[in-house]
Amino acid sequence: MKRTQAVRATGFVLHDHQTTVKTRATLTGIGVHSGNPVTVHFLPADADTGIVFHLLKDGHLSNEEGGHEFRALVSEVGATDLCTMLGDPAGAHIGTIEHLMATVFGLGIDNLIIEIDGSEVPILDGSAMAFIDAFDLAGIETLAVKRRYIRVLKPVRVEAGASWAEFRPYDGTRFEVEIDFESPAIGRQQFASDINPDIFRRDIARARTFGFMKDVERLWAAGYALGSSLENSLVIGHDNRVINVGGLRYPNEFARHKTLDAMGDLALAGARFIGCFRSYRGGHRMNASALRRLLSDHTAFEIVETRRRERGRVAEMIAVSRPVYAPWVI
């Protein structure tokens, strides 16, 4: 084991042991793309399990019965077109996992079994609030095994046209997300913050999915977004105004929702990162490709855990072997 540089103990680093849920919790809703009802159960899991989805068919998990198991890892991502999807878009899959995974990241849950009886996580109100309520009801349990982090050691960047995303070394876990839309209803806006469970609940979790009326009409015609409505999306009308009666939950709700999405996509690393993630005009595809780029360069990160803390503010980190559930051992 090699000692490595100390970090300020903020946010996630303050909680240096792995967690799971205390008891089972259940959520029901509809899928935004299928419009079909779906039920999700959250179950406790042992340390080093990671986040695992069980797609049940008629209550069964086995392949023969049509059930499937997916680990929530970027290596299992099969599509990033309208949402982030695990599995095979033409076969067994689970879509729209990003808001649930953002909540898992934001609340600091490391190990969880997610049973689901449909191919899409419910959209609920388009934000992370209902997931938070479910996990608050279940409670969070601390396990005896240390949590491991992916510590970013050097900048890693991906670009596509005017869009880019990058990881940078940083003493904490931080997101800086900027978007730039032609529509004056959105325009150019940014959200930048260190992340911990309190900040996630207060500043990010309530931000909703958004879309343009013209796109929704096109998607409906193609058989997508069948569950999409003003109950679960912020919609910008043909006159370039938000048409939801209640208006925005935050002045820059759009940038905050993109941050929520990025948290969900980066939760597929298999461990939380210590570093700063920045993106400009990003999206699910860009988030996944930045994460793949980081994890494919072994000189760009190390796996660390807390060895000890001094005065509760500074954590001495040590480099450790890689977690069994993480993508870099596949």
Ligand SMILES: [Zn+2]
């Ligand atoms: Zn989203």
